[in-house]
Amino acid sequence: MNLPKRNSEDGRCYWMTPDVREELQPLFDQCIQDAMDGRITRPDSLWPPVVVSSEGAPFEVHDLMMGWAKVQRAETLDAEKAIAFSENLRRLSRWGEIDYHLLGLLERELQEKYFVVTGREDDHPWNREYSLKPDIRAEEVPEPLLRFACYVAVSYKVYGLDFQYLDTNYLLGLVEKVRPDMVKKLKENGTGRLPLNLQKRKTEQFTASANDAFAIIRITAKDSTEECYGEVLNYLCELLSQEDFPHSYTVEFKGPEKRYLPITGLPKKGINQLCACAVQYPSLHPLVERYARLAMRQYERYTNLSDEQCALPGSFAVFALGMLEKKWRQLIWDYLDLCDDEHSRLQEKFLREYVKQFGFTSDTVPIFVRGVLSMQNMKYSKDYAAWMANAESLDALLEAKVHLSEIVPSGFSSDEDDDEDEEPTQETEASPEEVLQYAWETVCYVIWGKASAKSGQKVVETAPEELKERYRQIFIPVTENMEQRGGLL
Structure with missing residues (x-):
């Protein structure tokens, strides 16, 4: 396909300027559709982030989100398509690149259309009170709009900055005024898409729960045996094999053996403890590798680590095996091929110990x-x-x-x-x-x-x-x- 010449200042993408808008609109619309379908790619790690459509047309993530959000309406919004579009753009850039327009969409189409606001006009939305307009019944608020609001609220909790839990509370507060059952279910059971035996699991060796909405996995090991760690790793692998489970998440692991990886500066989180304990048993090494390869996803991260200690999911499993012997160098190489400075920095601490040892x-x-x-x-x-x-x-x-x-x-x-x-x-x-x-x-x-x-x-x-x-x-x-x-x- 013969594409028009790129018109951005750096030559990386198209800008929808008035003089070329009519010519570029079909390419822009196709890129939005490809983002919904998961057919976009990111050609480089430069900023601002650019994605490329299936036809090879590049656009900035910010422009795609802004253009899509402007035309969305409460009455016609498709929650599944909206979530897929937003999630694919987030995955290839970051939450902070798209959240402004999503929040603006929900303020316009949910808050302003259906709620009465009390409080000073100069107050932040977090600090104001909301109630349904007198002439609107709860069932008149479109359910897809509420589901999308829940997605955005949870995304603020999972991917946002520390203070943005206030945006989560604001959006869930709106939904709760209409569908309190939806918010309660979300907090207790996640989206409901996970099989019941993965939402909660209890065996003689461990107990676990997983909330796919808030991307939290909680595991408590009852002992420190090979069998116990094997069951825990199998559970994690089952969970990550689910197509809909978030690729960025928190693992909260507790166990009786307080062992951590011998790498200076690694945060002593539960996933560190789990991997350090599990690799003591050679028979579990293939299972540790399987978890690592299922977990490793470009542009994703463990969500309970600070920006200074951010790490690609699977990092601690890679480090645990890598420090044992050089036979795991292909796994390390594959892991490093997915790392980027914004989502993973702990590889620096691993590399130092790695060359110190070998x-x-x-x-x-x-x-x-x-x-x-x-x-x-x-x-x-x-x-x-x-x-x-x-x-x-x-x-x-x-x-x-x-x-x-x-x-x-x-x-x-x-x-x-x-x-x-x-x-x-x-x-x-x-x-x-x-x-x-x-x-x-x-x-x-x-x-x-x-x-x-x-x-x-x-x-x-x-x-x-x-x-x-x-x-x-x-x-x-x-x-x-x-x-x-x-x-x-």
Whole structure:
């Protein structure tokens, strides 16, 4: 299909400006439909987030949500389609990119159409009182609209900032004035789509409950046996195999054995405890891996961790296996391929302990490099330079440089200031060679810090004589030709 030329300032997408609106409207509408059907993709990790339709037409997530929300009406809103549309856009960007327009839609179509408001006009909606308009009966408020309001309310609870539980209370308060049974059921049993034996489970080994509306899994282990941890992991795998269970969630685990993963700085949450206890038993390792692979989802996170300690679901299971032996490097690689700085930062703490335990080798260096590039601003440590200061490790790093284009993630950018409030810089237009060079400089900085500047001059000068040539080859620019690089690249 021949698409029009992209008209955004950075050339990444289409803007619905008046001069091209008529031409772009069919593409815009198709992208909205594709978002409902789950057929959109995100081409990069730059900001603001852009998604691409099945026909290859790119639009900003913010514009799609704004355009869709403006035309929604209480009387005709389809809850299932609205939830699917919102959830697919959230999954490929973040809740904070779409919530403003969803809240505005519900204020307009639910609150203003059906409720009388008391309180000062300058009060926040959280602090005002609402009651049904005298001429409106509860059954006249469309149920799909109320179901969608429940989805938005729960999403604020699951994905929003700490204070946004007030938005949850505001929206659920409106629904409760009309359908108190709907809110009660939501809080007690979730959406009702989960099988009963997954909503609640009790065995001789453990008790558990799962609320798919609020994305909370609660598990209490009665003992610390292999059988008990096996049953718990099987329960988690059953739960995550359910198509409708949220991909971002909280696991609240309690057990008698207070064991945690031997990684400095990891939060001592229940999922950490569960994984640390379970990997004591080799027979459970395949089950731990199965949980990890079911849990690992790009752009998702454990919702009970702070932004500073955010982690992709499955992180603790990957860390638990990864710290045991190098045979799990493929799992680690697959995990790092899904990480991004906004949803996962704990990989930095794991990578440090990983190379501390196994050293910089031909097996571990590619993983370390991939991990460095899976997040922004990984911290420099002088320990890395010390662990790298031997022929085997330096050769492994040079080999990784040879294959750097295979290690750098597809969404990696040379844009250091990936700030949603700033205009994209020229670096977002960097060539593939410039991106590789920036990636390599990032890796070198994490290992050698400021000494990596000026082609690593300080590092080379202070290196043992027998290692100088290896260090020199490491700091040669990636973009130089084969002859200049001594045939090493």
